[in-house]
Amino acid sequence: MTKTTPQKRYGMVIDIDRCDGCGACMVACSLENNVSVVPPEAGIHRGLTWIRVYSVTNEKEYPHSDTAYLPVSCQHCGNETPCVGVCPQSAVDVDPKNGIVSQIPERCMGCRYCMVACPYHARYFNWWDPVWPEGTEHLLNPGVTPRMRGVVEKCNFCHGRHHAAQERAASEGRSEIEPNEYQTACAEACPNGAITFGDLADKDSEVAKLAAGPESFQLLKTLGTGPKVYYLTQRGWVRDMAAKTPLPLDGQPDD
């Protein structure tokens, strides 16, 4: 008898119309994944955040002005994943069992080719040693190892939580986890329920239904990278902009 493991495709659907830009996802993510705080001189270009909330406006005056917030993390590209091929260290791989794109900091040598290759600016480089305020190291999440200076890091769909879910399932004698046992920190923290995470391969899952819906779209779809993060909006201008052009870092270039 052969044991067949169901093929999962973890993905996320983000409802832009529900996002109010509060940033709880960014904070929850940073705490979950022990993302360190960089020094003040880092500015917005050398910041470290696995999920970044972009704010874009339609540049119109009141009452026609409109703002949309787009949380952008690693899109976990399912097709020709751009960062995998360029890595000279094999530090990036796509898990064949669940489609999660990983980044192994211990293998990374910091060449940052992957950051150039990523069309979504979803990869971040550690320009500084990871530092937490004195006395707070014992507040770190024990499930995720901190990265060192000089390596790239990015979202891995809270893989530490996947580990925890696997452990819990195994303690009950199951080798597979149930859909409700694994949830990313951003999805859990969003106060507006804008983020839905789950298995896209499971046609009955909420995430698969939303991703297949008429309002869903992918960032820069024409590149053919097959992102597993989908977005929803009823606002045409947001869809047009986000589907075609790379998102600008909010604010002006810093020094």
Added chain:
Amino acid sequence: MILTRRRTTILFFIIGLVVAMLAGWIAVPAALYESIEQPLGFSHVVHSSDDVGMECDDCHHLTSEGGFAGIPQIAVCVDCHEEAIGTSKDELKLVEEYIKPGREIPWLVYARQPDNAFFPHVRHTKLAKIPCKQCHGDHGQTKTLRPLKRNRFTGYSRDIWGHDFSGITTSPPWSMKMSDCVDCHRKRGVRDSCLACHK
């Protein structure tokens, strides 16, 4: 006997060879690892004997979330050792230094993997039914605790990198490197991505 030039050179070559090999095989390992005594003597044999009758999982159990609780907290010791049992030095130390002030015993862990390794005990023991001693050896049969050999440079336990300094005949329980994990996974037909075991 007259040493020819050539012979002298060979002699020096051999001296260099022997000294370097002695250094590489004996001196370097001796210098590289520091030997740290455990804070307290402990006999697994006594605790698991019929007189005491403790089971392994009285101390080394899994938590309700499936995590490995690892080394027991002082609260487990208090159950029996609230007052000293006998008069041995270690027993008195246990009661005076740890139990009465409520301090945890800073046990040294032989099999401590680095922070970036994720090893779910429960998947190996419960799902794959691998016995503890396959990786930990007959630790449960020890009368005394051996000192921890710690690499001065990396801080790793020698149990991780392997007691065989040559690195040739490595396999658990005397080596728990990534290659040992991979070997076992290959044998069992488990293929995983990096993140399966790294956090």
Added chain:
Amino acid sequence: MGFSVKRRDFLGLVGGGAVGAALSPAPWKGLDDIAIWTQNWSWKPRLPRGPVEVAFTHCGLCHAGCGLKVRSVGGSPVGVHGVPGHPLSAGFVCALGLAGRYLSYHPSRIVEPTIVGADGQRRGIPFKAAVRQLGDWLDDTRSGGGHGSVAILDNRPGRMRSLAYRKWLGALDGAHIKGLREDTPINRLRAMLDGPAPELGLDIARARTVLSFGAPVLEGLGSGEAGSQLRGRSDSDKPYIVQIETRPSRTARGADLWLRIAPGTETVLALGLANVLVSEGLYDKEIIAQQALDLDGPGGYRELVARFSPKKVSRITGIDAATIKKVARRFASGPAVVIPGVDPGGGPLSAEAQTAAFSLSLLNGDVGRPGGVVARRASGTTQLPREGRLADTVELADVPDGSIRLLIADGVAGGFAIPTSLLERKLNPSEGRVVSLAPFERSALHGADLVIPSTTPFESIDEAGVPIDAPVDSMGLTVPSMRAPDYSVDSLRVLSMVAKSSVVPTITELLRGRSDRIHAGERGSVFDPSKGESVPLTEFKTNGDLWRALTSGGLWTDASATFSCPPFRLMGANAAIRDRLHRALEQPSTADGWAHEITLMPFGWRDASGDGPLPPVMAKLFRETRLRLDSRFATICPKTAGDLGFVEGDKASIKTSLGSITVEVVLDPAVVDGVVHVAVGPSTEAFGDASRGKGDQPLDLPSCENDACWRVIPAKMLEVVS
């Protein structure tokens, strides 16, 4: 025969050594170790190890009282999560709550009592000396001062702790001053009701329309304001949200309708809406006929609002007349909630604006009806027995200027900033002293003469708050998830040490007392966070059972109470108010003698407001992205920028009669022309990595001349040449 070492021999030795080394594992091991070392820098933080323990508690960082699930390793909280199904927070925690445990290690934490000496320098003193000093000052004040000369500033009035404060102050003829909070305005509504009224809550869940005057309804953070009741609900199930606000806040951008009102004209708009309701007969005629005391008659409400025609109001507020009519009609179409918001940095609306806004609730018959304003506490079961004299609770704005000789600031985080000048004005100019019992330096109190550090919310047991939008009363506890450091001390213990006449109970005694009275009341239900379900209170056999449930992170919620609207006054038939409001219609008030060039409107972030410290990770929102702007930035619209000669990125100085701040100009087309928005906090210092300095906060600028309202500040904006 000779023996001499030649060069060849030496090479032989080296060669032999090299081969020997290569035949030993040492070099390979060395390479391996170097690889390991480079992969795991030895100075990289080490992760906590050990079994994970799970406990439940409530967040004490603001009065929203969100339920928390805390994962701990070795007694340290390593993860904080929401509690699904929690009756107040519905499973969510804001960014601040998630990271709040880091506050205990914040650089601005006060680690020893300090006093400002005669030379003006702050220095540390032993705890006992600090208490003795406080006792001496108390004696001085009592011998020289009258009523209210001793005061406690309480950022969260209504707790058991507050009752102990009031009792302590009662013996001293002191004043219990409310700090600012979101529900400050609702007491204005209670004052409009004739006769005693219960605590009031807003039943947003069942409202058809929410009329928010600048309240951060959709911030979705904490469960303050409407947050909790709107979460997890489908769009069709949500009330229609009308946001009346000048600033393009997140709520304004996300509301169903955003009325971008001219600065400071909320009163006029509320009266304009009332005008439509009255003239079109859209108000609840039955209630008004029976209960309104001042609708008709000379100087009555009908007469007052008659002149606020939509057309006139439109000219003042900048909102077109058709929209005013549309909103009024929508408002009258069903139960509605009116929230005169308190901005965490910009403060409350003026008293008149609050009254005018709540008049709409009364007109619509929403007081006492589901989906409107409901009674939160119908019986006295949860109150302390009122033995002994209790000091009255007063609003900060109502405290006479210069009356306080000794102000003791309670350490609890309020989340709302108070201008420096406002506090200073209330103090006696010659001998006003400030004692802070806070765990952190706070900028409004950074001049405190004496500081005795207290615990942070994650370290001490206390009551979690009841959010403004909770329709029923509740009791949840902040169960400590970290050990309190030795230098911190509970505020009640400090008071008990200096109390001469009264006995001050401990916080545990107070909380246990309330728990026991709740148990005796036999009402409501108790939520068990570990199971995610509620059981009736009557299933708790003994009062000890209830106490155990509460100290395990459980939450008691009261049964809902009915309440029918008593007689009320809308605006009150006051000729002076009427004349002033009518004048406002003809000529909007602007300047207070200062040449008015631009209107400064300070604001605060709901979860990162005012002058409190922030966990370092919040820097992600302020520094590593520009998702939020901190006090270094000023937002103006492109037209204003053009008129004043600024481009994006320019440095500018904003000046008022009290001082100036230097800011960087950011352009946003959604901002009103002639207005500049600057966030109150966090300053870069708030993350713990820059030196602090007085005068870098917009809250040092307003003079707060008129009843403690500092939302709208006349100012100048000048270019800074670098």
